[in-house]
Amino acid sequence: MSQPRIVGTEPAELPADVPEYAERPPSYSRVVENQLTNEAGSLQANGRIDVNLESKVAKALEKIIDLQQEDIHNPPPDYTPEIPGKASSRELKLNIVIQIVGSRGDVQPFIALGSALKRDGHRVRIATHDVFVDFVSEAGLEFYPIGGDPAELMAFMVKNPGLIPQMKTLRDGEIRRKQTMMATMLEGCWRSCLDDDPFTKIPFVADAIIANPPSFAHIHCAQAMSIPVHLMFTMPWSSTQAFPHPLANLYSSSMKTPTANWVSYGVVEWLTWQGLGDVINKWRVSIGLDPVSSTEGPSLAEALKVPFTYCWSPALVPKPQDWPSHIDVCGFFFREPPPYTPPNELIEFLKSGPPPIYIGFGSIVVEDSQKLIDTVLDAVSLTGARAIISSGWSKLTGAPTPNVFYIQDCPHEWLFQNVAAVVHHGGAGTTACGLKNGVPTAIVPFFGDQPFWGHMIARSGAGPSPLSHTTLTPQKLAAAIQFCLTPEAKTAAGKIAEKMPAETGVLSAMESFYSHLPMKKMKCKVLPDQAASFIYKKGKRKFHLSKVAAQTLVDSSKIEEKHMRSAEINTIYIQNRRWDPLTAVLSASINTGSRMLSSTGEMVYNPYKEFRRGRAPDRSEEPNLRVHSAPARRAPSSHSGEPLPRENSTPSISNTLETQSIRSQKRNPLAVAGNMAGATLGGFGKFTATYFKGVVVDIPYAAAEGFRQVPRLYGEQPKEYKAIKDWKTGAIYGGRNFVDGITDGFTDLFTQPVKGAQEEGVAGAAKGFMKGTLGFATKVPSAGLGLVAYPFHGITKSIESALGAKNRKAILKARLKDAEYQTESMNLSYEDKCMIIDRFERVLRAENIESA
Incomplete structure (x- = not known):
């Protein structure tokens, strides 16, 4: 039977042969429009992506799906209904960085996870947007800013909820700004793995990474540092035949429904990589990694079998049978309820009548907030209900009335115990909190996983079908609120709430994380209860050492730093897999040709840049600039002790001569010609290197691998x-x-x-x-x-x-600095140091016996 096309977000019943969650939300990412992209998926007026299952991309994925399932990187799935028991890795105390890109609702579940990991004795750093510093710090966790403005990201998503941006967005230059922001966040995630604490200056080097997929840096950081990485998310991100990708709509096709579901993940991932692949590869080069090919980039997590934990209730969405054992479904993540004292005005409002409904859209940023608040107030008036309205990032506020109370920030854990129903955007955290408290829910989704959760709620009977924010009217919203106030909705929500206490989401996720750690490589040879950070290698001797053990042995002159290097706990190799010699050679040839074309462009453009630079006007000769003054510096921090400079002070003679020398050099035609020649030679050298690498290495290697993989076909x-x-x-x-x-x-x-x-x-x-x-x-x-x-x-x-x-030396240097700090902070006794030395000498003797 063909897969029907599902479009729109109206609260209508889905066809009988389509699961109720089949309508998919829009995406986090985008791609530049081109013929192949438009053929594979197109943006509709409602912001959805319709995946064309008859496109070349989809058909190619269909052909290799059977091969992929038997491939060594994607073995036939085995289903384990329960997460493994407690892992011995619990005894190791790790430095864990949790990288998160998204809204407050995306950060909140990881606050709960980080707090639990901290209670287990780990040092936990949350790396996310700067605006969440107080949110993280108040939870007692370390914070590292990665840059990026979540409000701007949310506004971009609302205006461009599909993978392909609208033309207005292209004209306004928002795509370039989003790419620039993503580059900043990638670099921020990298720095979060090995930079000192930005506030206390205490050294930190990550032993493991936990991340949500939209942070995008996770696997690459783990590869550069050779440490474990574990992905966690609130929506399906792993290929399955059970249901389509939550960000895709499917055209009607002759393709079988299970295959179409699987293909939808490949198409969405491929389109996402087209939008961010160049940014990611440029950043990879900056941290010492080679670029990832466009054939491997979209499916890295699955190809490398990166452990994945989904934090939703299996009572709502059970784990698909075709997900392998490195993917777990653990339940919603709930943090410890924060201490909260409600204002007297809120208490008085709650006591003054029947339980109100809650209406809030969290971190969603809409262009016309006045229209949205007017719609909400009219709907409340139509129902005759009382309401608590959260202003959120869209700053929803209206005229005060006896039946409406406006609030700023209020913990949902407390508030949802005191309301009759909730209306929100469908964030996973807000949805989970509503379900936990047995509150009927109406969802007005905007993008991401929000429509997915809207359909989950509707399927359970705890709320109506999700309402499209683009066609929201007071009448539709009022009807949804009235549905939530029915006894049937209250009963359905109560049944879900009864099941959820048995799901220990955070604890199960911790066990999932522990069970996938490479324990044999992570243990120190001298102190087995500590995580290894170094490899000591001298002659035939080679074993792992923790930071404290290594620093103690260095201080006691038992080993030298020159014999230590960073431990490779989780080595990641990204290989460009081939399927047959024809496509392999074609792909390698196209890749070589594109790089040669880029080098040719540099041979022309770079000399032109040098020419323009040499012809730039010398503003020092302008009459109003004849008296040169030293620019005022940024004021140093108050603790630096550096005196503030005086503005418009006269520069020193040496600085003036140096400036004049530089300016005269810019005016020198010979210097300009030399710079142009150097730029030309640089481009020619890159062109030549690319040609020989392609002809001598890449294309023959692709052909050899292509021929070697042909037997898979039979x-x-x-x-x-x-x-x-x-x-x-x-x-x-x-x-x-x-x-x-x-x-x-x-x-x-x-x-x-x-x-x-x-x-x-x-x-x-x-x-x-x-x-x-x-x-x-x-x-x-x-x-x-x-x-x-x-x-x-x-x-x-x-x-x-x-x-x-250079990158490896930077990592080693950071680990040595962290080792020195940890050893000093432990204040080891003389007996402790002797014990470490004695164990080290016993390890040496055992190594000598084995080698003999």
Whole structure:
């Protein structure tokens, strides 16, 4: 049966053959319009993305879906209904950074998680937008600002709720501002992993990362630091055949519904990467990582099997059967209710009549807040109910009336115990709080996962179908409020509230996090109850050391810092997987060609920039600027002790001469010509390097991998070797592939027909002959090409690793600084230090015995 097209957000009944959650919300991200993008998905008037299942992208995903499920990166799913029990990793005390991009509702669940992790003895840093510093600090957690304005992000999402921005947004330049903001947040997330506390200046280096997917930096930070990463989110983000991606609408298609559901995730992820891939790759280069290809970037989390925890109630959305064991559904995250003393005016309002309804839209920023508040007040008047209205980020406020009370910030945990129903935007945290208190809920979604939760509420009977904010009227809102006040809605909400106490969301999420940590690599060899941060390597000796153990041994002259390097706890290799030689070579060729084209443009544009710079007017010769003055500096902080400079003070003679020298150099035609020549040579060098890398390394490597993967097409799993990370592993990979390719290629000519005849007789023998011929025609070429391509690929990895040495040194330096601080703060006794030294010497003796 074909998948119907689902559009719109009107509170209408869905077709009988479509699940009630099938209507999907709009997206976090966008892409620049182009032919392939428009074919795969298009923006509708209501801000939705209609995924065209007949597009080339969708059809390509359909063809490889079976291969993906059998691929080593995506094994056949196994379902574990319960999260594993307590993990031994609980005894390790870690530095954990939690990276969050989003609104207050996105941050709040992680406040609950961070507080629980802190109670377990971990040091927890919340890395999010600057405006949430008080929200985080008041919870007793460390805070690191990553930049970005959530209010601006929310306003952008409301105006552009689909993946492709409106033309007005393009004209206004908001896309560039959003990309600039994302670049700032990526860098902020990176700094949050190894910078000192911005307030106390206490050193901090992350041992593990927890993040929500929209932060986007998570996997890349983990790769650069070789530490574990764990994703947590409030909406489905992992491919499944159970239901479509919550951000996609599906056109009618001949594609089977389960396959269409799975394909929708690939299309949405692909479109998202088109909008942010360039920004992410530029940032990756800045932290010592090579760019990720457009074929791997969209599906990194699934390809790498990054552990994922979903924080929603399994009573509402059970874990799909095809999600593997590294994905858990744990229940909603609830924080400890904050201390709150309500104002007397609020208490008096609550006591003056029947329980009111709550209306608030949290961090949503709308363009016409007056229209929204007018709609809300008219709807309240139509129902005759009393109401508490939260101003939120849209600053909703109106004329005071006896039946309406306006509030600013008030904890939902307290407030929702005192209301008859809630009307809100559908944020996961607000939805969870309403359900926990057994309160009927009406949702007016704007973007993201909000329509998803609206349909979950409607399916449970605890509220009406979600109302589109674009077509909201007083009559529609009044009808939704009246639905919430019915006994049936109250009963349905109460049933959900009865089930939720058994779901320990935060504790289950902690156990999920612990159970996926690589414990064997994380333990210190000398102090097994501490997490390892260093590898001590001298001769054949190589083992992990914690910060305290390493610093103590360095202080006692038992080891030297030159023999230590950062521990690689969770090494991440991102490989560009290939499916066949044709598409592999084509993709590598296009990639090489695009980089060569970019280098050619630099050969022309960069010299032009130098020319323009040289022709820039010398403003020092203008009459009104003949008297030069020193610019006023920013006032230093009050604790610096640096005297404030006087404004318009005369500069020193040396500074004046230096300035004149620089200006004369700019006017010198020879200097300008030299700069232009240097820019041209730089672009030519990049062009040449790109050409030779593409011809000698990338294209042969893609061809070898493409030939090696062909047997997948007829159900044979290619042999897997250790990932290529340097010249040595490249040589080993090439050698083994050569031996196996030649051997298997020739033996397949005989074994495959025999095997086929034994299983299916004559027809099987014919199939076996075809498989054997195809195997010979692909495995032998892969062996020949790979004998050269794989070692050369390994050499490029070694070169890239050498170029990233600066980043590794920065990480090592930060860890050494953190180790010194931790050791000093522990104030170890003489006996403690002797114990560490004694254990270290015993480890050395054991190593010597094993090596002997």
